[in-house]
Amino acid sequence: MKKTLFKILFLLLVFHNAYAATYYISPAGNDLSGNGSISNPWKSLYKATSAVKTTGDIIHVFAGTYTETQQCVLAVGVSIEGEGVTSIIKSTLKSDWTALLLASSPEGTNGNQHISHLKFDGQNLSTFWGIQVAGRSNVSINNCTIIDFLDRGVLFGGRNDNKEEPPEIYATGNSFHDNIVLNCAAYNTHNGIYGRGCLNIGGQKGMLIYNNTIIQNQRPKGFNGWPIKVYNNGYLLGCKIYNNTLTKIPFHGSSGGENGWDFCIELFNESGLEIYGNRIQGSIDFNHQTKGDYSYSIWIHDNIIFQPTLNSSFESGIILEFESEGVIIENNKLNNISGCILFYTRDFSFISDVVISNNTFLNIGKKSINGHKGVGIGLYSEGTNNFAVNNFTVHNNTLAAASNNAPYYGIEIAGAASVTDMKITNNSIQEFSIASFCSNPAFVINKLVIENNKLTG
16 A cells, blocks of 8 residues: 555656746846747746746746846746856845845745755845745755845745744745855844844744855944844744854944944744854844753854954853743854853843853953953843843853953853852863852852862962
């Protein structure tokens, strides 16, 4: 019975592929007299996306430059393939909130398609968005170059109504890999002073983001968004971000929000998120991390997070805001960072089941002219001093202060209401100017173990 079923499925697949077709566009083509064949191609991507609607069909983009005058709407199941950076798609569209290429459907739609080997050019920030995928699953954007879009480069949303709520049906199986994205994220525009992303994600389950180079340092100080940014308030389940090179311009403000922020990645509402193998210039910021149906909320491991030199402004490494449950941070290398791991709680927030192990934090601090600012690991309240900490382990890490301008504390807890079952073991905490560990107030601690550490300075 199983063999028979397999044969039927195989024959259906062969039958389907036999009727899938490839259509072509060329700068020398004609939208009026062409039929999309290799010998008589169309001239524009708009014409091709308007005409090609059959699942499994492919639009092939010959080398050349295409300047689209209308939004290209991609049908479900239809893929677009180019010939690399020589297949260039531009647009004359300048309307706010409008993407050059739109792939939008009701929640839970199986897109079953890819967009690959193309260059999308925002024409010196004249086109608002590059590619928007909404409500679709199993969509891959890969081996593309995406440059110079005004507001955002690529958007993946589980919803198609733009509401900042979790979708009823999460998008699954989407991926973004082996792409180059340059200068596609805004901060401080006529639409508001907030950050956008080169890549924006929300409402995703199991999305894979890997082998990309994403750089946002090309705009004046105070106008650069983030390489990766939350979309529709996040709601990310079991996603992975790995083996990417992510670069954000160094922070130039005296406080967060002045001349932007130091975020390279900013995400909300994560469960089962894994981030590893990345090279990151800038901070990674998370909000509302809970385990849900996973064994951890965030697992951050084997990354390099750095700045080229110590900054005169405060540069963060890993930031966790609001509640943090089931966080694992291990085997990372952080260098030239002011605050390596920072927990910023709010009223009634909790920090529980956290393991920070086998990390190396070197040259912690700021430039010498800016005082003893910074910390290796800090737990702070941005509310009314009533957050709770439970089952918090710091094990086998190296925390080394910058010379000549060492921060006051290696590990600091400020404003907690209760601290239960905290362990600081087998660490090397070096040359902080006042103390390796500080808690204020200290009477809130119920159980604390400090054991087998090498404490110097």
